[in-house]
Amino acid sequence: MEESPFPYQGPLEPGEVRGRDDLVADLVRRIAAHKVTALLGPRRYGKTSVLHRVAAELTEVHTIFVDLYEVTSMADVAVRFDEALAATTGRLGSLTRRYAVQVSLNLGALRVALSGPARSRPDPALVLHGLLDVIVKTAASSATLLVVDEFSSVARVEGVAGAMRTAFQHHYRDLGLIFAGSHPSMMRTLFTSRPQPFYGQADLVDIAPLSAAAVEEIVDRGFATTGRHSGRLAGLLVDFAAGHPQRTMQLADACWSHTQPGGSGDDAWPAGLAQVRRESSDGMERLFSGHNLSERRVLRSVAVSGSVHGHEAELLGLGKSPATSSRDSLRDAGELILHNGSLRIVDPVLADWIRQRFPL
Ligand SMILES: Nc1ncnc2c1ncn2[C@@H]1O[C@H](COP(=O)(O)OP(=O)(O)OP(=O)(O)O)[C@@H](O)[C@H]1O
Ligand SMILES: [Mg+2]
Known part of the structure; x- marks a missing residue:
């Protein structure tokens, strides 16, 4: 079967990343200038x-x-660091292994050791301390970048953010450090509300939706390289998905798979959209019903009007104070964003599902 030019599950290969040149250059500059950086989105x-x-x-x-x-x-955190270090190869691999031996760590063996009998189980906090030390020593011998993805999860685990600060705060001149996370309020709290140096010095950088020009380039190239035309599809995708990268790619893929070689992608828009609606509707239903009543009212109001205080909100029985607090918690969780003064549901497929399911 012909491979789709629009992968939409999991991270892309570096060479597949489009429309992010300015962001990538900006992050590279910050890392080269030894700024601790956090990518939020x-x-x-x-x-x-x-x-x-x-x-x-x-x-x-x-x-x-x-x-x-x-x-x-x-224990979870220590295992992730252990496995990340065990996965290093080449010169980096030999350095990490050499420094691990110095602190009596056998990289890649922690998960098994932690599932052994209680008496012989290592203390995860001590192991983490040792692993962070390995990273610092490695960085002192060879230019190293530590990428910590999904960093917002550490907010749940007592002691991890502190252990990382203690380990790295005097070494970030050697060690490039970049954090990323999807829970916006948690990330901001982690990086701004700490009186201590280090996290407070981090540059916070937001990742935006893909621009209309980027969507056009991605869609046109994907269709052209597989012998098809995209027609007006890019515009339809921008209108529907507003630059949401993964949904744009998923919809582009669905339309592409309904387009014969030589055909035009915009003709496939109704079929592509119907396919994505079909595939996602159970998940959307579960997601929506997982919210409390006030959040569901907020989502419905925003899906239709981009606001939680207008006529729609009134029709839905959404009071002013629950509207504000549920709006804030949905924004904190990264489900709503403010865009040009109006609220928007981050996932365009969820917004569409709500509008289809609850026509007003
Ligand atoms: N620059 C891009 N151009 C086109 N599509 C993109 C781009 N970046 C991401 N995508 C699409 O989004 C999908 C998810 O990308 P990625 O896993 O990097 O996002 P993420 O923000 O890390 O997601 P998660 O919240 O699941 O960790 C990719 O499979 C791809 O379809
Ligand atoms: Mg990710």
């Missing part, structure tokens, strides 16, 4: 893809990539 906006691309651009620098997605305990 909603889910599925392409944060991990951008981080991979940044690492690929920094050809003189070795990268250690740690993913803290949904970590819930110190």
Whole structure:
């Protein structure tokens, strides 16, 4: 089967990242200037893809990539660092292994050691301390970038942010450090409300939706390189998905798969949209019903009017004070964003599902 030019699951390869040149250049500059940097943005906006691309651009620098997605305990965090270090290869791999031996750590063996009998189980906090030390020593011998993805999860685990600060605060001149996370309020809290130096010195950089020009370039190129025309599809995608990277790609893929070689993608828009609606409707239903009543009212009001205080809100029985507090919690969680003065549901497919499901 012909491979789709629009992958929409998981991070992209560095060479596939488009429309992010300015952001990538900006991040590369900050890292080169030894600024601790945090990349903030909603889910599925392409944060991990951008981080991979940044690492690929920094050809003189070795990268250690740690993913803290949904970590819930110190043991979890230590295992993620252990596995990230165990995955290093080449010169970086020999350095990390050499320094690990010096602190009696056997990289890659922690998960198994932690599931052993209680008596012989290592203390995860001590192990983490040792692993962070390995990173600092490695960075002192060779230019190293530490990428910490999904950093907002550490807010749940007592002691991790502090341990990382203690380990890195005097070394960020050697060690490039970039954090990313999708829970905007948690990220801001982690980086701004700490009186201590280090996190407070970080530059916070937002990842925006893809521009209309980027969507056009991505869509036109994807269709052209596979012998099809995109027609007006890019415009339809921008109207529907407003630059949401993953949804844009998913819809582009669906339209592409309904377009014969030589055909035009915009003819496939109704079929592509119907397919994505079909595939996502159960998930949207679950997501929506997982919210409390006041949040559901806010989502409905925003989906239709972009506001929580107008006529729609009134029709839905949404009072002023619950409207404000649920709006804020949905914004904190990264489900709503403020765009040009009006509120928007981050996921355009959820917004569409709500409008279809609850026509007013
Ligand atoms: N620059 C881009 N150009 C086109 N599509 C993109 C781009 N960045 C991301 N995407 C699309 O979004 C999807 C998710 O990207 P990625 O995993 O990097 O996002 P993320 O913000 O890290 O998501 P998550 O919140 O799941 O960690 C990709 O599979 C791709 O379809
Ligand atoms: Mg990611």
